Amino acid sequence: MKTINIIGSGNVAHHLVRALAELSNYKIQNVAVRSLDKIADFFPNDLIVPTIEDLKPADITLISVTDSAIAEVSERIPYKDALVVHTSGTTALEVLNDKNRKGVFYPLQTFSKNKEINFKEVPLCLEAVNTDDLIELKLLAEELSDKVFEISSEQRKSLHVAAVFVSNFTNHLYSIGNEICKENNIPFDILKPLINETADKINYLNPKDAQTGPAVRFDQKTIKAHQDFLTNKTYKEIYNLITQSIQKNV
Amino acid sequence: MKTINIIGSGNVAHHLVRALAELSNYKIQNVAVRSLDKIADFFPNDLIVPTIEDLKPADITLISVTDSAIAEVSERIPYKDALVVHTSGTTALEVLNDKNRKGVFYPLQTFSKNKEINFKEVPLCLEAVNTDDLIELKLLAEELSDKVFEISSEQRKSLHVAAVFVSNFTNHLYSIGNEICKENNIPFDILKPLINETADKINYLNPKDAQTGPAVRFDQKTIKAHQDFLTNKTYKEIYNLITQSIQKNV
Incomplete structure (x- = not known):
């Protein structure tokens, strides 16, 4: 059973938390959210941590925060050598802090908190620095969606x-x-x-x-x-x- | 059994001919098309006439030609006191020639010849000068579609x-x-x-x-x-x- 941390409470994070909770081979370890006001009822209360520094290490960490905060958030992660990916369409892979292995996990869809979505239909665009990490991301992505693509930063x-x-x-x-x-x-x-x-x-x-x-x-x-x-x-x-x-x- | 004439062979005319042919209480009398090249196989060959002047009188005549030709086409219709309507979104009802009773039968949809459509889902926007004609258009529209609206020229x-x-x-x-x-x-x-x-x-x-x-x-x-x-x-x-x-x- 692989473990996953999610950082963020925006539209993308909401739909990711909901979809990840359904998977049998993955377990949400922690969800870091700044404010409890912004999160839906289905968020796993006992797994929520108020600051990034409180996150326990996980196999994969998904950073799903506003683009301009990704670099700082990745720096504040209190563990190293794990696979850390962001979910942004515009941010380069390189902005992620070097202490962890880097990747991108970009769901190409429009998400609103109040509109449910069939995650199986969401194209997931993956990128990673090394091949093993790309395979690891693919395994996760293929459990979530039927539409998985390897997409370079430029693309x-x-x-x-x-x-x-x-x-x-x-x-x-x-x-x-x-x-x-x-x-x-x-x-x-x-x-x-x-x-x-x-x-x-x-x-x-x-x-x-x-x-x-x-x-x-x-x-x-x-x-x-x-x-x-x-x-x-x-x-x-x-x-x-x-x-x-x-x-x-x- | 009411009879219907259709003038035109564009995208809207194509989908109208196909949908009207399915109705049990209406019968296509004639379809006036300028060129046989432009029409699909499902057009009723025996009912096609090459010029507007060849049309036999029908209860309802649908003019589905380019906006700028509507006035002239309505003038060339070789009968009078019938119900003649156009299918245009932008053309005023008044451009139709006075020798016939006037109305509008505007299907609010994007039509392409090569893409089939469920006509039951096409909103039909109706207008007529007198109430009896509006009722007559409504009867036809409601056989074709579940979405029938009375819409003024301004609207x-x-x-x-x-x-x-x-x-x-x-x-x-x-x-x-x-x-x-x-x-x-x-x-x-x-x-x-x-x-x-x-x-x-x-x-x-x-x-x-x-x-x-x-x-x-x-x-x-x-x-x-x-x-x-x-x-x-x-x-x-x-x-x-x-x-x-x-x-x-x-």
């Missing part, structure tokens, strides 16, 4: 940018759609089948081939009507810029 | 703008993600669970509450790294503009 960086476009930015577009509906007394629910179908479509078509709408049709009359409709300056700028970008890519 | 206009943001623009963000992956030898498949989850999330959370990523965290270091990574000028502009917009909305 991970580009993947994170791509993820921001397809997820964070997409969600903001949903937010703009929601706002437009609200202002015009239309239930946002009416847009949900469209949102789902747009996402589903790319399982069958290349996104470029799936492109529809006035921009790709060069339907300037409709585009003009939409520009006139939009009073929010930023939303109009987004409309114009993405329209131009679609038309450049045709 | 439809705003809904179409919202649809462009949540669907056409979202798809372009998928396309940018795909391009970034390709350039860095990463399979686009790795992003698909994230894309699906981002869309699924808004069934449970308000999009504003579902927002994650460096912008909403004001993680300027990551934002800066992403800006440095992006070499495509337009994509960098999109990155900056949507990041600003997310941060304005926090």
Whole structure:
């Protein structure tokens, strides 16, 4: 039975704690959280420690804190020569402190505390300095998920940018759609089948081939009507810029 | 048994022809298409007419052509006092020719010819000048779909703008993600669970509450790294503009 420490209480840490608790070959040793206020009921109360220095040594330590804190957190870990990995999409493996063996365990998904997720479907992007550690991470990852990838730091960086476009930015577009509906007394629910179908479509078509709408049709009359409709300056700028970008890519 | 004519052979017309052919209380009378090259095998060969003037009168005529052609097409219909509706999100009801009774039958979905769709899940937005016609459209719509809405021209206009943001623009963000992956030898498949989850999330959370990523965290270091990574000028502009917009909305 391998032991695991988790440091952090954010969205990623929440879903990791929940998923790791289900595994039969791994045991959560400790979870280091700064404040008890932020954690869900399913956190293992008896295993929680208030500071990183209180962690007992474990085979694998997952650092799941804000990117800027990873270096300092890894330095404060009170043991050495263990496998310590972070879960960040943007942070280089090198920022981890040298006293432990280093790796990356990046779950490429959007996590919110209040939305359950099937961890088997979460792509896990792995990296490690040495081969044995990569194998160790793979064993853990394959118990958690059906989608395990070996991804270099360089690739991970580009993947994170791509993820921001397809997820964070997409969600903001949903937010703009929601706002437009609200202002015009239309239930946002009416847009949900469209949102789902747009996402589903790319399982069958290349996104470029799936492109529809006035921009790709060069339907300037409709585009003009939409520009006139939009009073929010930023939303109009987004409309114009993405329209131009679609038309450049045709 | 009510009869229906369809004019057009684009994405919307394709899915309408397929869905209407399944109904037991309606019968396709004619389909007017300009060119036989563009139509799928399931089009009813014996009912196809090459010009609008060849259409036999029907109870309901669905005009599903490019927005700018709707007025002219409706004028060329060789009968009068029938119910004639268009399927456009942006076109006013008034552009339809006065010789027939007017309405709108707008399916709010993204249609591609090569992607099958469950029409029962397609929101249908209806409008008509008189109540009897609205009832007639509702009867048809409710046979086709479980999601039928009465939507005014004004609301439809705003809904179409919202649809462009949540669907056409979202798809372009998928396309940018795909391009970034390709350039860095990463399979686009790795992003698909994230894309699906981002869309699924808004069934449970308000999009504003579902927002994650460096912008909403004001993680300027990551934002800066992403800006440095992006070499495509337009994509960098999109990155900056949507990041600003997310941060304005926090």
